[in-house]
Amino acid sequence: MKVSARKRFVELSHPIRVAFGTLLGLDVVEVSLDHTGFTGRGECCPMAIYGQSASQTLAEIAKIAPAIEAGDVDRAVLQRVLPANAARNALDCAFWDLEAKVTGRTVWDIAGLARPASIPSDVTIGILSPEETFEAASSLEAPTMIKLKLGGERDIECLRAVRAARPDTPLFVDVNAGWTLERLNQLAPILADAGVSMIEQPLPPGDDALLDGYTGAVPLCADESCHDRSDLQRLQGRFAHINIKLDKTGGLTEALALAQAGREQNFGLMVGCMLATGLAIAPAYMIGSLCDVVDLDAPLIVKRPEDAGVRHDGRCLHAFERSLWG
Template sequence: MKVSVRKRFIALEQPFRVAFGTISGLDVVEVEVSDGDVIGRGECCPMGIYGQDADSTLAEIEAIAPRLASGELDRLTLQGAMPARSARNALDCALWDLEAKRSGRSVWDVAGLRAPGTITSDVTIGIMSPEATAKFAATLRDASMIKLKLGGEADLECVAAVRSVLPEVPLFVDVNAGWTLERLNLLSPRLADAGVFMIEQPLPPQDDHLLDEYNHAVSLCADESCHDRTDLDRFVGRYDYVNIKLDKTGGLTEGLALAAASQARGFRLMVGCMLGSGLAMAPAYVIASLCEVVDLDVPLIVKDRADAGVHHDGRRLHRFTAELWG
């Protein structure tokens, strides 16, 4: 099996601010695996907040490529040969694509899942001033759900700004680990009053134990804290949702396993993503078919529309084609 890999930059149409910085675009890493007749493709987006970048990810893939080329590793044995992070994600998803194409079946059939034609997805509002937040929210009156980034200077004012123009739309907030326990306990009752149904990753992962003192005014979702199934024990009594991102799980194989294990433990499911093209959104769409909360609105914000790949009409994602992936 031949493995080829490259990196490229995906730009956003507008800069996007979150608690840990402003993003104008990111490098992604694309992988192709070929058996000489069929090519499988995958993509990942390594993030500095997890101690990864495109160059280290390229090196990680290139280091393990000979073991794939020799047939020593396949998709299942790859899980134990690489850690759960971006490099394994790109390879794992490429091997899913290869497997589906080799067998003449869709990835849905291989995974034993139903293939929904559309999936309800949110639209995200980055950290802005309350005035800019209200203006942007006014353009989203058809949205099925709103995710509002917090961790800025005027969190409650921005929530109020959204509610001033979208009083009934389901709303959750994402803090990207930008708060302290004290701020969480202070603001969460006010968020509950505003109809916020969930807070995503309020504290840094190393502070998860502090959530034992949380007032539980609003349900919490583990994002940066949640990578694979080994994290679930720590979440009991602290988090209500887990956010499955394939760059954290190390691919669709562990993503599906994490979804099943989370549901068995009573956690509710969310799916998210890093930045990426449709090649990354397609396997995330597979996970989305299992999830209550879907945060896959990247196709709306990439600068080059050719990168969108999976169509998002402002309310729903539309199922990807076999020509794209799977």
């Protein structure tokens, strides 16, 4: 077994503003596992908001690489020796891909899942001016669902701009931990009146206990507050939904387990991603096949067409090819 890893910058087609800053692109780390003439690949996107960087991730991979190459660490052992983070995600997904290639089975068969030809996926609108928000919403071609980023200075005006352009399109909002409890309680009734179905991560994860004072009727979704199964007990009674991202779960293995545990504990399931190429969207697509809400629109916002990897037609994300992954 040979372990290789590299960093590269994935550029966005246009800047996207969210509550914690404006993104022009992000570093991703790609991992390759070469074994008996086969190569398994995985990708992660380390984020500073989780205290991770590409250089740190490369160092973690380099540290564990000798044990993997010696055959002492496989996918099962990996879950115990690395925390749930970006480095483990890239390695875990590479192990899945390698197993599929070595055995001649698909990742769907290995996971025991049915492969849908496509899954409905949302389209994201970042924090813009109300006028720009109206223009962005108007330009969409019959989207299945819209995710509106909030946490700016003119949240309600932007919300109303979306509804003016798309009065009937299913809509939820993502605050990226940009509000206080006071602002959440103040705005929730307005969001409810606008038909918003869900508020994603309104408060910083360290303030989860404050949500015991939430008085609104719009269900909440845990994103930054939910990494793996160990978080579920703390989220009970505060969030109705969880957002599963492989860079938070530390890979597809834990993501599948989290989806099962979340469903058993009556959470609604959502799948999301960091900035990603098709190599990371492919395993997330598998989780999307189990979810109520699919937020995998990265193929629409990467600048290089070859980075998309998986086709998103503005309404649905279409199944990945085995030549890409799995």
